[in-house]
Amino acid sequence: MGATIKDVAKLAGTSTATVSKVMNGSYSISQETADKVRKAMEELDYHPNLRAKNFARQSARTIIFVAELGKGTGFANPQMFEILCGLEEVLAQKDYTLVVRNIAAGDCAEFIRNAADTKQADGFVIHASVISQALDELLFTHEIPHIVIGNPNFNSHFCWLDIDNRLAGELAAKHLLERGCQSVAFIGGKPEDQISARRLDGVLTVLKEHDVLLPREYVKKGESVCDSGYRMTMQILENRRRPDALVCADNYIAYGCVNALHDRGILIPEEMKVITFDDFPFSQILKPMLSVVNIDVYDMGVQAGKYILQKIKRSNLYVQSHITFPTLIIREST
Amino acid sequence: MGATIKDVAKLAGTSTATVSKVMNGSYSISQETADKVRKAMEELDYHPNLRAKNFARQSARTIIFVAELGKGTGFANPQMFEILCGLEEVLAQKDYTLVVRNIAAGDCAEFIRNAADTKQADGFVIHASVISQALDELLFTHEIPHIVIGNPNFNSHFCWLDIDNRLAGELAAKHLLERGCQSVAFIGGKPEDQISARRLDGVLTVLKEHDVLLPREYVKKGESVCDSGYRMTMQILENRRRPDALVCADNYIAYGCVNALHDRGILIPEEMKVITFDDFPFSQILKPMLSVVNIDVYDMGVQAGKYILQKIKRSNLYVQSHITFPTLIIREST
DNA sequence: TTGAAAGCGCTAACAT
DNA sequence: ATGTTAGCGCTTTCAA
Numbered sequence: 003m004g005a006t007i008k009d010v011a012k013l014a015g016t017s018t019a020t021v022s023k024v025m026n027g028s029y030s031i032s033q034e035t036a037d038k039v040r041k042a043m044e045e046l047d048y049h050p051n052l053r054a055k056n057f058a059r060q061s062a063r064t065i066i067f068v069a070e071l072g073k074g075t076g077f078a079n080p081q082m083f084e085i086l087c088g089l090e091e092v093l094a095q096k097d098y099t100l101v102v103r104n105i106a107a108g109d110c111a112e113f114i115r116n117a118a119d120t121k122q123a124d125g126f127v128i129h130a131s132v133i134s135q136a137l138d139e140l141l142f143t144h145e146i147p148h149i150v151i152g153n154p155n156f157n158s159h160f161c162w163l164d165i166d167n168r169l170a171g172e173l174a175a176k177h178l179l180e181r182g183c184q185s186v187a188f189i190g191g192k193p194e195d196q197i198s199a200r201r202l203d204g205v206l207t208v209l210k211e212h213d214v215l216l217p218r219e220y221v222k223k224g225e226s227v228c229d230s231g232y233r234m235t236m237q238i239l240e241n242r243r244r245p246d247a248l249v250c251a252d253n254y255i256a257y258g259c260v261n262a263l264h265d266r267g268i269l270i271p272e273e274m275k276v277i278t279f280d281d282f283p284f285s286q287i288l289k290p291m292l293s294v295v296n297i298d299v300y301d302m303g304v305q306a307g308k309y310i311l312q313k314i315k316r317s318n319l320y321v322q323s324h325i326t327f328p329t330l331i332i333r334e335s336t
Numbered sequence: 337m338g339a340t341i342k343d344v345a346k347l348a349g350t351s352t353a354t355v356s357k358v359m360n361g362s363y364s365i366s367q368e369t370a371d372k373v374r375k376a377m378e379e380l381d382y383h384p385n386l387r388a389k390n391f392a393r394q395s396a397r398t399i400i401f402v403a404e405l406g407k408g409t410g411f412a413n414p415q416m417f418e419i420l421c422g423l424e425e426v427l428a429q430k431d432y433t434l435v436v437r438n439i440a441a442g443d444c445a446e447f448i449r450n451a452a453d454t455k456q457a458d459g460f461v462i463h464a465s466v467i468s469q470a471l472d473e474l475l476f477t478h479e480i481p482h483i484v485i486g487n488p489n490f491n492s493h494f495c496w497l498d499i500d501n502r503l504a505g506e507l508a509a510k511h512l513l514e515r516g517c518q519s520v521a522f523i524g525g526k527p528e529d530q531i532s533a534r535r536l537d538g539v540l541t542v543l544k545e546h547d548v549l550l551p552r553e554y555v556k557k558g559e560s561v562c563d564s565g566y567r568m569t570m571q572i573l574e575n576r577r578r579p580d581a582l583v584c585a586d587n588y589i590a591y592g593c594v595n596a597l598h599d600r601g602i603l604i605p606e607e608m609k610v611i612t613f614d615d616f617p618f619s620q621i622l623k624p625m626l627s628v629v630n631i632d633v634y635d636m637g638v639q640a641g642k643y644i645l646q647k648i649k650r651s652n653l654y655v656q657s658h659i660t661f662p663t664l665i666i667r668e669s670t
Numbered sequence: 671t672t673g674a675a676a677g678c679g680c681t682a683a684c685a686t
Numbered sequence: 687a688t689g690t691t692a693g694c695g696c697t698t699t700c701a702a
Binding site: 019025050055059 | 694698
């Protein structure tokens with residue numbers, strides 16, 4: 003066992019209260035005493051017991067990151083890890099501890115209620131995959147500091163942050179316009195895929211503004227897998243008139259798309275420009291390397307960290323926003 | 337503030353000690369009293385304060401996962417996240433809390449010393465990227481429960497777990513032999529790449545045993561990137577006699593390799609079998625889908641969790657082993 | 671400017 | 687089988 007505050011007090015010839023005050027930088031301590039105490043600390047190689055401190059203060063200085071984890075999550079969702087890293091950066095800087103907790107969506111409310119009740123954490127960063135009406139109510143009525151990562155798809159009181167996929171779509175479209183494209187097609191994910199839908203939305207907005215049409219037969223919906231991207235691309239190529247650019251809703255679709263163009267002997271970007279979203283996992287590896295509209299998910303974690311710390315201080319703070327800005331990365335495919 | 341143990345005791349008409357015993361399942365409590373207490377708990381919606389509990393018990397029930405995180409880690413190293421998920425599963429099951437902490441290699445020893453000193457954690461799971469001689473000494477002399485993920489490349493007292501890359505190489509080679517291959521080439525990473533080297537080692541061992549030769553010109557060393565894989569494959573194809581199988585040291589190399597074979601019009605697997613390691617990120621997506629020797633990194637996290645919990649109980653436990661077994665996944669490329 | 675003392679909520683040794 | 691009581695290490699109020 004290391005030295006305790008008592009040992010320090012004894013050696014310094016003061017009370018434990020004084021030692022505590024020195025540690026916490028109270029103004030009402032004379033230089034002299036402070037020096038004595040600090041010397042004693044050094045001599046004893048004293049490190050305050052964080053747990054005792056938190057207990058006495060009735061605060062944990064802990065944030066729990068809650069999400070549905072499990073086998074395969076690391077590979078399927080590296081973004082989540084990236085967010086986690088950003089979050090950690092901010093929390094560690096402010097001497098907060100980051101706890102990671104896997105929880106099934108159904109058990110989330112119960113878990114958080116208990117964790118908040120027993121003061122295991124001061125706040126929660128919650129992945130949108132585990133939210134529910136019940137959770138919303140709990141957080142709202144108990145005023146539990148939290149921030150949800152991802153836009154809830156139902157009406158709620160949650161504080162949340164999300165990517166602005168609509169804006170991302172706009173950026174992609176604008177870039178194509180700048181490249182002189184006259185006719186653009188979009189190949190997307192499932193009809194219910196919100197991300198894909200919002201990206202399409204952004205694309206459409208910009209194209210309309212510039213009187214570039216995107217006829218119905220140039221919008222495809224399939225699945226977020228390579229094969230589907232391949233098929234959708236082929237379908238688009240069947241049209242009498244070909245578009246001069248393809249916007250792919252994500253990397254997987256883009257991969258299939260590039261394969262299809264390759265098989266048809268269509269040159270990228272000379273005959274067809276291709277752009278997609280997110281810089282992972284293929285965009286930098288495919289031939290040609292793909293232009294993308296990317297999201298800095300690490301920064302999203304940083305933002306989440308800042309907000310949750312603010313929420314803890316001022317619980318009336320309310321945030322619902324698309325805070326993380328997408329950026330255009332131009333590569334060979336456009 | 338929620339109800340405390342005192343409130344429960346008062347309502348149940350017992351002492352706090354009795355309440356504590358009921359909570360912790362002591363044998364020496366009559367059914368009757370236990371029921372009374374439990375009813376009181378329910379009535380008050382009592383949840384024990386975990387921090388008080390841990391503090392009183394002088395144990396944190398916490399494991400800290402220490403690694404060098406930062407922007408890009410999530411994408412560059414999804415394995416780490418996968419391990420983390422496995423670790424969380426085991427710890428949560430035993431009511432342990434998992435804390436994630438980014439630390440530079442240089443600051444690691446200092447951080448762990450302090451965390452251990454102040455009993456912030458009962459044990460540490462440490463990524464090999466942040467270990468050092470100093471850390472080894474600290475953990476050894478202070479008998480701090482830990483487990484290192486990854487084989488340290490210097491002499492040490494660490495407890496560690498790692499993947500058995502040698503065995504993985506053996507499995508790959510055996511599979512090729514079973515497929516009737518007579519002549520095998522290996523295209524690997526940099527000369528100093530330990531993982532690549534061990535995989536090659538395993539391949540060579542098996543081939544020798546079966547009198548299949550792997551001549552010097554069939555072993556290439558390059559880089560773990562697609563382009564390098566492409567070039568190395570082309571080099572091998574330049575030989576007068578072609579091998580009938582290629583072992584690629586990893587997914588990136590394999591990607592280049594497949595491209596090269598494709599460009600040369602060589603059919604996989606009919607004219608050339610291809611096998612690689614790890615099931616990420618391309619093996620399931622390339623055409624043809626690649627046979628791989630895979631490592632269950634999630635399970636590695638699970639193992640790490642089990643070991644660290646054991647270490648905490650019995651500090652004399654000593655582990656240095658390649659604990660996670662590779663498995664063969666046969667797909668179209670062989 | 672300093673110190674005494676009462677917590678913080680729970681555990682565990684010891685007594686009954 | 688149950689209760690008494692002394693901690694766990696630090697904070698914080700209040701008095702000196």
